[in-house]
Amino acid sequence: MRPWGRASTRHRRPRCCPDPCAQHRQRNLPKRAELRQDGREPKEPPMSVPHATPAxxxxxxxxxxxxxxxxxxxxxxxxxxxxxxxxxxxxxxxxxxxxxxxxxxxxxxxxxxxxxxxxxxxxxxxxxxxxxxxxxxxxxxxxxxxxxxxxxDHGPLLADDAAAAGDDLREVVRVTARAQRALVEHRDALLATGMPDCSPSTIPERFDQLLDALAALPPDLPSHLEPSEADRFRARRAELVDACAAMAESDFPTTFQHGDLHLKNAYRAGGATRLFDFGDAQWAAAVEVLAVPHAIVSGDPDGPSWSSLVADYLAAWDLDHTTFGIAWNASHFTHAVNRAFTWWRCLQSATDDEWRQWGDAPLAHLREMMRP
The missing domain is CATH 3.30.200 (Phosphorylase Kinase; domain 1)
Structure with missing residues (x-):
């Protein structure tokens, strides 16, 4: 079992982040039942919503x-x-x-x-x-x-101005980081709206339920999980638990996580950058919010560098790159489960045709935790 206080070549680390091995000793990781910061046992996360008829x-x-x-x-x-x-x-x-x-x-x-x-x-x-x-x-x-x-109506979206996309994405990351820090103390009020609690302590149970739910899908639908692949996922469960423990110990807190942070969900009003479209939002590990921006810059050689986004994000938290590197490595596991969970819920009232159009998403996102 790999301690999360160390880096692994099997998990991509941002180039801007030094190897945390040099400055962090192996931790005594908490057991799964000890992960909640409030001392309570982890809640069973719901894996389904009432099926609607019609869809x-x-x-x-x-x-x-x-x-x-x-x-x-x-x-x-x-x-x-x-x-x-x-x-x-x-x-x-x-x-x-x-x-x-x-x-x-x-x-x-x-x-x-x-x-x-x-x-x-x-x-x-x-x-x-x-x-x-x-x-x-x-x-x-x-x-x-x-x-x-x-x-x-918000008017033009930031995505409508391709020439300024790089600067705009950096600004979106900056304002989001500041917002996350401001919302740390508002957990109860945010969860009272019905926003899902996807904090690290809830993830192992959610992972187990996802595997069972995907395995139960009809074989002709996307995201059906074959037994052999389910076994490969379960073989990585201990690493997932370690990742959740690392997140729980991190100086990055759990907070509001937008869930789909990109320029089509942002606009400018009165000179200020604003966000909308909060249907994918979760209470989760802070750094998971960078998953979508990371995917954007990874696929755009002309866009801002990943290191610049990380620097913008860290500026709001006053934390170092080593702390970020440990949390970011862990997020490859935690975000994979949480994003798969979002998609699973979204498709609970889908028709068969809609399942065939979007239904690959739950398993595709879960597979991110298996990437080298």
């Missing part, structure tokens, strides 16, 4: 649902003092959410309906706007019971 995408495409949503939208914008000025359009339907575009005399308003796995998003955005008003815009209205919200 969520079929529900939100129905005339009955559209009429109900339209009535709520018209009543709500009316109470805001707005008037609808044209037909509502539905540009996108996914197994986990849908949007309606609402033209009003105060400009375009966006209606978002989140399915069961992401129903926490409206309440979460409302809370984040209260805690971080310079980073998150407050929704115009929310219905937390139904997972509905109205937001003002």
């Amino acid at each position: 969520y995408s079929e529900l939100v495409a129905s005339e009955v649902w559209r009429q109900e949503a339209t009535e709520w939208i018209e009543d709500t914008v009316g109470r805001l003092g707005y008037r609808v000025r044209g037909p509502l359009t539905q540009p996108r339907i996914r197994p986990w959410s849908t949007q309606l575009v609402v033209p009003t005399d105060h400009g375009t308003v966006w209606f978002k309906a989140a399915g069961e796995p992401m129903r926490f998003e409206p309440g979460l955005q409302r809370l984040l706007a209260r805690l971080l008003p310079d980073l998150v815009a407050s929704p115009l209205a929310v219905d937390t019971a139904r997972g509905w919200m109205l937001t003002a």
